[in-house]
Amino acid sequence: MTGICTGRVAVVTGAGRGLGRAHALAFAAEGARVVVNDLGVGPDGAGESPGPAQEVVEEIRAHGGEAVAHAGDIATADGAASLVAAALDTYGRLDTLVNNAGFLRDRMLVNLGEDDWDAVIRVHLKGHFLPLKHAAAHWRAEAKAGRTPIARVVNTGSGAGLLGSVGQGNYAAAKAGIVGLTLVAAAELGRYGIQVNAIAPAARTRMTEATFADTMAAPDEPGAFDAMAPGNVSPLVVWLGSAACAGVTGRVFEAEAGRITVMEGWRPGPTADKGARWTPAEAGEAAAKLLAAAQPPGPVYGAS
Template sequence: MSGLCEGRVVIVTGAGRGLGRAHALAFAEQGARVVVNDLGVAPDGAGRSRGPAQSVADEIRAAGGEAVAHDGDIATTEGAASLIATAVERFGALHTLVNNAGFLRDRMLVNLDEDDWDAVMRVHLKGHFLPLKHAAAYWRAEAKAGREVAARVVNTSSGAGLLGSVGQGNYSAAKAGIVGLTLVAAAELGRYGVRVNAIAPSARTRMTETTFADAMAAPGEDAAFDAMAPENVSPLVVWLGSAGSEGVTGRVFETEAGRITVMEGWRAGPTIDKGARWTPREAGTAALKLLTEAQTPGAVYGSR
């Protein structure tokens, strides 16, 4: 039986370790040819090594799959363009882009340096935008040339981007930005045959190994089930990256262990229309009344 992604060419950024590695291996197992991108940096973004990307590409090939390593910096125009070109030149096409690369520089806001803000914004938000931009240009050209496009983009947000996370103002802001970018890309690129979605995963990686070190199976689950293994997230990513996800776009899925949740974003709640300008006191009274009718937002991570 052929795999779900047989014949598809897939790029996974940040694929040298953790979630990205799990995604790359899962795509290869389903028949995809994979471009394994990783800059090989430390958890805070320091240093650089080709080793992680090469190791995963070698692992895929050893299992009988097809893969190539790419260690370019996808938060630069040159690196992002090179990434897309590698897929097309090596495998003849590009069908799926999984944006996953990132690192942490956690600080409380009063201690958060401008450099730490810029670095996290750069790798997460710019590191999503530039590969997406260059992939989209390729797919638009394919569509305009009359060739059928069934392209997929899977972006990586976070619960921190949906609810916020104490000590992670930079990371939360970047991940929230990725959701906005996903919605715009889904709206703009649909005409070319591109479907764009995002995930908000929870799993044990270098960025979360302390948080999830002692995670246990939930009640009713197999005690041998490693609930926080990154491999638990990959099946949804593979499906979203396959032709089988046609019709699904502009969505955010939270995924953890054996659970998948469709996240529902901002939409109009209770409202009052006076039909004229409010005074400040009237506006305050109206706002307080509306809040009694509105749903209580989820708690910011780390605030309880």
């Protein structure tokens, strides 16, 4: 199989279902050898099974591609290290890391338990940090040995992390953290040949179909464009994971249906400088004038 990722080795976490599965299949279709990671848990993170990862591996192989399964917990140091080792031991190299694994435990803030907060932050945010840390350590060593890689990391954020989402305080906080992690990693790791970007996808998966059942349903008409199919997001991910995206780093993209948007983050807006300390009344008056001149924020998902 040949394509823009021919010769590359891609690791995709949470690749047993949904977006991760679509990404793994798309990388393989473009010539990459793929490490398919999935812990095989339910939508809330409960239970474990090696089945989903192995099923994707078999699907890739059935289409003439190369893949290997990894069923470790990438939110642990040992699991993340073994993920990188799986690529190196099996294929002798690692070129692309796609951090995608996650699950939901939605609650309104006053009903959100500490365990549900910790679990979601752990799998999303820590589950991005640890694979990134171990992959970057390998790539840094390669660069210092004179073998500067063409390395790519694609992190998975969410509109919830950019705008907020009612009933998803834990998930929104984790996804916002992933954006911050992406920006720092891009700045720190560029010298070693590593580019780091993030996507904020919208697609029909186990995590979204219950919440957005009406808007994410597959079309009834045969051959109609399925706007919410996970595979619509994957072409951008594959490009970001390839050598073709040279020079693109520290960016966040929204991807949904046939639409790709470059997201522009926090930038200074209207400002006022007294040149001395404000009184509370003065600060309030100045802030009110600045807000009147500022662009309104985007609406929080689910807000009435």
